[in-house]
Structure formats: C-alpha cells, structure tokens
Amino acid sequence: MSAMLLKKEKWPEFVEKLAGKKLWAPGADGDAMRFAPVTEGETPALDFNNTRVPPKEALFPQTETMYRFQLGAEEMEEPQLEDETVLLGVRPCDARAMTIVEKLFRWDIDDPYYVKRRELVTVVGLACSDPGLNCFCTSVGGGPASTEGLDLLMVDLGDNYLLEALTEKGETLLESAGDLLEKADSDAVKEKEKLVLEAEKKIKREVKTEGVPEGLPGLWEDPLWQNVSASCLGCGTCTYLCPTCHCFDIQDETEGFESRRCRMWDSCMFGEYTLHTSGHNPRPTRRERTRNRISHKYSYYVDKFDVIACVGCGRCINLCPVNIDIVEILKKVEEAL
Amino acid sequence: MKTNGNPYIPHTATVEETWFETYGERCIKTFKVVFDDQEVRENWSHQPGQCAMIGVLGAGESMISISCSPTEGKFLRFSVMRMGKVTQALHQLEPGDKMMVRGPYGNSFPVDEWQGKKILTIGGGIGQAPLRPIVEYVRANLDQYEGLTMIYGARTSGDLCFKGEFEEMESCSDLSCHLTIDVEEEDWSGNVGFVPQMLLDLNPSPENTIAITCGPPIMIRFVLENLKKLGFSDEQIYTTLENRMKCGIGKCGRCNAGGMYVCKDGPVFSYAVLKEIPEAFA
Numbered sequence: 001m002s003a004m005l006l007k008k009e010k011w012p013e014f015v016e017k018l019a020g021k022k023l024w025a026p027g028a029d030g031d032a033m034r035f036a037p038v039t040e041g042e043t044p045a046l047d048f049n050n051t052r053v054p055p056k057e058a059l060f061p062q063t064e065t066m067y068r069f070q071l072g073a074e075e076m077e078e079p080q081l082e083d084e085t086v087l088l089g090v091r092p093c094d095a096r097a098m099t100i101v102e103k104l105f106r107w108d109i110d111d112p113y114y115v116k117r118r119e120l121v122t123v124v125g126l127a128c129s130d131p132g133l134n135c136f137c138t139s140v141g142g143g144p145a146s147t148e149g150l151d152l153l154m155v156d157l158g159d160n161y162l163l164e165a166l167t168e169k170g171e172t173l174l175e176s177a178g179d180l181l182e183k184a185d186s187d188a189v190k191e192k193e194k195l196v197l198e199a200e201k202k203i204k205r206e207v208k209t210e211g212v213p214e215g216l217p218g219l220w221e222d223p224l225w226q227n228v229s230a231s232c233l234g235c236g237t238c239t240y241l242c243p244t245c246h247c248f249d250i251q252d253e254t255e256g257f258e259s260r261r262c263r264m265w266d267s268c269m270f271g272e273y274t275l276h277t278s279g280h281n282p283r284p285t286r287r288e289r290t291r292n293r294i295s296h297k298y299s300y301y302v303d304k305f306d307v308i309a310c311v312g313c314g315r316c317i318n319l320c321p322v323n324i325d326i327v328e329i330l331k332k333v334e335e336a337l
Numbered sequence: 338m339k340t341n342g343n344p345y346i347p348h349t350a351t352v353e354e355t356w357f358e359t360y361g362e363r364c365i366k367t368f369k370v371v372f373d374d375q376e377v378r379e380n381w382s383h384q385p386g387q388c389a390m391i392g393v394l395g396a397g398e399s400m401i402s403i404s405c406s407p408t409e410g411k412f413l414r415f416s417v418m419r420m421g422k423v424t425q426a427l428h429q430l431e432p433g434d435k436m437m438v439r440g441p442y443g444n445s446f447p448v449d450e451w452q453g454k455k456i457l458t459i460g461g462g463i464g465q466a467p468l469r470p471i472v473e474y475v476r477a478n479l480d481q482y483e484g485l486t487m488i489y490g491a492r493t494s495g496d497l498c499f500k501g502e503f504e505e506m507e508s509c510s511d512l513s514c515h516l517t518i519d520v521e522e523e524d525w526s527g528n529v530g531f532v533p534q535m536l537l538d539l540n541p542s543p544e545n546t547i548a549i550t551c552g553p554p555i556m557i558r559f560v561l562e563n564l565k566k567l568g569f570s571d572e573q574i575y576t577t578l579e580n581r582m583k584c585g586i587g588k589c590g591r592c593n594a595g596g597m598y599v600c601k602d603g604p605v606f607s608y609a610v611l612k613e614i615p616e617a618f619a
Contacts, residue, residue: 066345071395074349074435108601109586112343217595220615247590250345250583252397259395261345263583266591273591274581277420280554282580282594282619292593292616300596 004174004181005188006154006161012043017177018086021122024058025088026051035087046156049132050091050313054243058087059098059117063264066113066250071257081116086173089126093137093311095149097243098123103305104246122169125150127192129199134314136205136327142311144199145192155192162192205314207330213302215337216295224332229290231322236267238316238324239293244309247273268292294329344586347390347398347437349373350413352430358416358498365463365498366428367404367416370436378411381441385448385470386577386605389440390585391415396426400582400600403441404466406473413438416466416498442585443604446471446575451547455483459560461532461552462491465498467577467604468551472506479511486541490517490532494525515539533559536567543569551577558618561608574608578617594619 006014015023015038025044026033032052038044067076098118105114127145128135137143147153152170155162162184165171174181219225239245249266252259266273269289275281283289301309310326317325350370358365372378383389383403392398399421405414419428430436448471456475458468468487475485487506491497497516506514517528517535528535533556541548548569550560557576564574580592580599587601595614597603611617 067343069394074394076346076394078343078346105588107587109344111586111588112345217615246588248583248588250398250589252395254395261394261397263589266583266589268590276579276581277424282616288619295595296590296593300593303596 002165002171002174003184003189004163004165005157005184006163006177006181008159008161010180011046011161014177014180015043015088017180018173022083022085023088024055024085029053038088044088046089046126046154048089049130050094050128050315052315052319053241054094054097054313054315055087055090056094056097056101056243056246058085059121060101060114060246060248060265063262064113066261066263068258068260071254071259081113081120083120085117085121086124087121088124089154090123090150091128091313092125092144092146092148092150092153093135093142093313094243095123095125096137096142096146097149097311097313099149100244100301100305100307100309100311101246103307104301107304122151122173123149124170124173125153127153127155127196127199129156129195131199131203132314132318134205134317134325134327135203135312136207136314137312138200138203139205139207140209140308140310140312143196144203145196155195157188157191157195160188162188205327207312207327208334209298209308209330211337212330212333213299213308216299216333219333219336220291222336224329224336225287225291228324228329228332229286232269232286232290232324233322234269234271234286234289235321236269237319237321238326239267239269240265241315241319243311243313243315244297268296290324290329294326294333298330298333344439345584347392347439348377350436350438352432352434352436353412354432355430358500359496361495363418363420364428365416365418367414367498368427368430368436369405369412369414370438371412372438373435381411381413383407383413383441384445385474386445386467387441387443388467388585388600388604389413389415389438389442390582391417391427392423392437393426393430394437397423398437398439398583399423399427400442400579400585402467402577402604404469406470406477408474408477416463416469418463440585442600444602446549446577446605448474452481453483453545455546456485457541457546457548458485458487458489459532459536459548459550459552460487460489461556462496463498464550464552464556465489468549469499471549476506476509476512483545484511485513486539487512487514488517488532488535488539489515490519490535492519494518494522494527531559532556533563536560536563541567543567543573547573547575549575549577554618571609571612572607575605576608576611577604578606579604
C-alpha cells in the first residue's frame, strides 16, 4: 500500500479534510489524556504519550443503551449506529487490542453493537517513538509500529508525518487528503525503520510467555496468587483501563416511564461480578479474582482465540494504586512453572 | 428464527398458567409461557438442559433453566425461586401478563447419545428444574431408553418441586422415583436423609447407565464422590452448572469456570471434562 508524507504544518488542514465524519482524538481530561470527540475547528495534538483511558470506549462505550422502551409497553427501540468515525492517534497496542476483543465479540454470535461500531470506524494509528516505562508490547506480539487493527499508520519523522495506508479505509482517507500529501521516498521509509528499531530498544520491560498458557491452570493452588493479590484493593482500575478487558454488566434504568436496558463496563476484580443470588460466590476473595484476571488473559483467551489478551500497554501497572505489576506476576508464574 | 439480528432483544411471551411449587420466603413459582409471535413460536426449538434469559422490562433478566421437555408441546416452563430483584418482578406475573424471553442458550444433555441406556437423575432442591426436562423427555420416548430412576431430595417435603408429577411416575414400571427429605416430618412416609447417602443406599448398578446430577454445590460434590464409589466412570456422569450471567452468549465474561463459559460451553458438562476445570466446583 502507499506511503505518503504530510508536512506537520499541514496537519490542521488534514484534519479539516475529515470534516463530516465523527472524529475522536486524545485530549486533556484533567491531568490525563483521554480519547474524546473532537469539536469543530479544533486540531488534535499528537504530542502525547499514551492516553490514560484506552480508545476502547469509542467502540465499547463505558455505558451504552442497548434498547429503549416504555414501562408497561412491549416495543423495544434499538439505537441507530450510523456515524462513520475516525479515531486519530491510536497507539499500536490499543489498535491490536481492538482486533483481539473483536474475536470475542464475533465469536459464534455477533455482538451487534461492537461489530457495527467496528465497521464504521477508521483507525489512524500513531507509531511510538518514545515508549513508556512500563510498556512491554514486544513481549506479547506487538511493537511500537505494529499495524494490526489499524487502517492507517502515522510515524512522526520530525518535520513530517509518514502515512502508510494499510487497508481500503486507510487508502480512501489518504485519497481524500491527496493534495496535502507528497509521495514518501525511500529515505523516509528508512528513517521510519530506524526510528522503530530505536523505539524497540527503549522498551525495557519483558514477559516470557512460553509455556504460560498451558501451564497456568496447573498453578491453581500455588501460593503465588495469595502473594500477588495480598495488597489488592479490588478497585478495578486494572480492568477498566485495560484495552482488552471487555466484560460488561447489563442493567435496566428507568426515569418516569422512560426506560432503557444498558450495558456498562464491569470488572472481574469486583466481588459482585460473580456473586450468586444465593450468596455463594465462586470467587470469594481477591486471590481468586486476580488468578482469574491473569488466567483469562494469558491462558483461557489463548485457548479459545489463539492470542494473548494483553497487549503490553502497561496501564494496569502505571495506574494501580498499590503498585501491583502484571510483569512481576508473570515473572512469578514463570518461576513457578 | 426471527431475532431481527440483535441477539439481545428478547421475544414477548404471554404467561398462560402459574402455580407455586413451594412456599415461604424463597418460594418457587412455575410459569407456563407461550410466545406471542407465531413465527417465533413455530421456530423455537430447545433441548433438555438448555436455558433462557427471562425477565421483565424495567427490572432486568435472569438466566433460568427451561424446565420442560420439547416433547411436552409448544410452550415453555420456568420454575423460579424468588431471590432478588428480577425474580421478585417475575413472581408478580400472573396469567395474561407478558414475560420477555430470549434463547435458548447453552448446550444440552446428549439425549440421542444416551439411547439404549438407563437414565439416573439425582437432584436436590431447585436443582430438579434442569433435570425435569430429561425425566419428561425419557418418559415421552420410553421405547428408546432402558428406564429411568429418579432420586430427588430437599430440606423438607414442602421444598420438593413438581410433587404432583411424581405420583404419576410411580405407576409406571420403567420408572422409579425416590424422594428424600433432610429431617423427619410427621405424615412423611418417604426416605429421610441426604441425597448422596440415598444414592449409596439404593446402590444402582453403573452398567449401561448415565447419571445426571444437579443441586447445591455441596450436594453435587458428595454425589460425584459416591457415584465414583459405585463404579461409575467419569464419562457416565453429567452435571449442569450455573453461574451469574448477563449476556448468555459468551460476551459479558462473568460465567466462566476456568476456560469454559457456562452459558456457551455448558451448562451441561460430563465429569470427564469437568474434573479438568479447577474452578468447576468453586
């Protein structure tokens, strides 16, 4: 597919060309960055590390209406999902996460909400030149310029962005901004390769996954689970901010006679998540919940979908209030195997 | 089937009949329901062991075992214990009211594979609800099976579900029905004692037999132990699991036991599969 160059000063014009589509890009949300719809005339800045909240909410909103109804009536009205959306500045790990989660949402029965949003979205990625302290994407099948899940990859070359279309959607987007772009020469491509290599070298954290998917169930009663979960508060941050966590709750909300059935992010780190109505809980403590979180990502998901459900973005490490570190947990798993 | 493409949208059904199986705080009410839409009604097909998400708009949905066999007719039956928000709302429903139903979900008991075998069901309390479809299915196809033995227990005689149906069974020579309650009661002529012990006392031969059990986790654990003592192989033992569920189609995440989703990979598991899942009896 074609590689083009965009001069950085033409970035605002490039964004203008996308007018008419819904744009989502990283923006400041308090002291953190979070993907949010771009308002008209605004030019999203791309000089950020990764966002605190992953862009998964563009496809899987934190709370979404499944259908509306009137109390006492039987008609159910589904929301119309028809806005074409462009996600700008998605890091390669988060784009990979979308393809991983999509496997589940398309497993046997399609989840209509996720699948529709996925079809309507064009994902414009931004390669990482300066990975974070706790990034470990290269250990779990990704990389600073991995293209999985992306329609278009942007690489910051200093004065220019290198734009590589990866899918038809990406090509279409490039065509629509054709007059702003120049064809990238081989020097630009070489420069990109050099940048990517340098970025890879900056990734210091590593997990070893060999033997882990098959070995995890055998560590069921290992004392490591007690050790790694002892300080856990059960706050759920690790799962809410995880780009591959996809669990949800379904609840009915009513105001007057107007009702909706909606779904919202849920977390396997909460006791209520598995609590039976009888009071029995198959995962009564944070030990079992932590064991499930790790086993789900590194074993069950691999069994079902042949891919680890962790992209190494490091958010759960960066933002855990008690410094629980998934890389350390996996180190203990490896030692115990 | 008519689903308008969205698997989360339930079908409307009308409650035709309701009755109480048990009374008290955690009473169990049975609902016989029929889909309103003719196409849905005609195309619906379920197998013994499957479940459905049933609910009331505005209150929510719960995964409940379909407690009738498809051989009984073009209707569904659910026996629901009044426990939480959704089941309380369901208990308000009376004949003529609307119930929302989507499904059927999960795998089913391999009743075709079991042809030519003796069927032994071992149930406790509300755990009889998913076993009832097997009992009814075998009764309707008695020529294909070598008979059916049913062991069923509850805390008190008042906690036994489907009582009226057992008397009928006792008059048929291919069927035997053994009831037990945990503590002695006046006017109770049946067995007194726990279900796992009654299983040992009856001493059924494992030869050409399939044993299916469902009940409280503690009962299942001891029933499995005792079935092994009686010489049943792992492949001859089946159970059906339950876990908290929201979606019913393997998306919402919560019902997994190890790597298995109870809603899709289950709820029916053979012990041969189950014993490899460390979380299965948690």
